Amino acid sequence: MNKFSVKLFIIATSLALFLSVCTAAAAVNFPTRNIDLVVPFAAGGAVDISSRILAVELANILGQPVSVVNRPGGGATIGQTSVVNADPDGYTLLTVTSSFVTNALGDAATFGIDDLKPVAMFTFDPQFVVASAHSGIETMEQFMKIGRSDL
Numbered sequence: 001m002n003k004f005s006v007k008l009f010i011i012a013t014s015l016a017l018f019l020s021v022c023t024a025a026a027a028v029n030f031p032t033r034n035i036d037l038v039v040p041f042a043a044g045g046a047v048d049i050s051s052r053i054l055a056v057e058l059a060n061i062l063g064q065p066v067s068v069v070n071r072p073g074g075g076a077t078i079g080q081t082s083v084v085n086a087d088p089d090g091y092t093l094l095t096v097t098s099s100f101v102t103n104a105l106g107d108a109a110t111f112g113i114d115d116l117k118p119v120a121m122f123t124f125d126p127q128f129v130v131a132s133a134h135s136g137i138e139t140m141e142q143f144m145k146i147g148r149s150d151l
Contacts, residue, residue: 030090031062031063031064031090031091032064033064033091034064034065034066034067034091035058035062035064035065035066035067035090035091035092035093036066036067036069036091036092036093037051037054037055037058037066037067037068037069037093037094037095038069038070038071038079038082038083038092038093038094038095039051039068039069039070039071039079039095040071040072040076040077040078040079040080040094040095040096040099041070041072041076041079042070042072043070046125047095047097048068048070050095050122050123051068051095052068054066054095054122055067055068074108075099075102075103075108076097076099076100076103077103077108077109079094080094080096080099080100080103080104080109080111080116081109081110081111083116084110084111084115084116093119094116096116097125100116101113129143131143
């Protein structure tokens with residue numbers, strides 16, 4: 001296993017422990033069937049791939065299948081709304097990105113920021129702005145200055 005898989009395994013284990021504590025408190029045998037992990041993006045992207053790795057690890061830990069269900073569209077609102085409207089029984093989970101906050105605070109979504117609760121963070125995905133090595137741009141300030149000069 002590479003470092004990424006090890007980190008996902010640790011987080012998946014933490015999530016499984018969290019779920020086992022919750023189920024012990026409720027005196028329910030959980031899970032007893034398939035769990036859906038909804039990805040509100042198309043298959044093949046970074047969120048989908050990391051969710052599939054998590055699903056395998058969770059299935060191994062929980063002893064039940066964890067299916068990745070891609071529900072793309074509407075800037076992720078289609079998949080997000082499907083989970084908000086799902087039975088609150090723990091069998092439908094959502095992989096979210098910052099798009100959830102953007103959508104929940106916006107006017108297009110039929111849900112709010114409090115309709116879902118975070119359970120675990122399982123990836124860290126830094127974003128960068130890059131320019132050609134031949135552009136001469138080394139800072140965001142330089143980029144903005146060049147961009148404004150074209151107006």
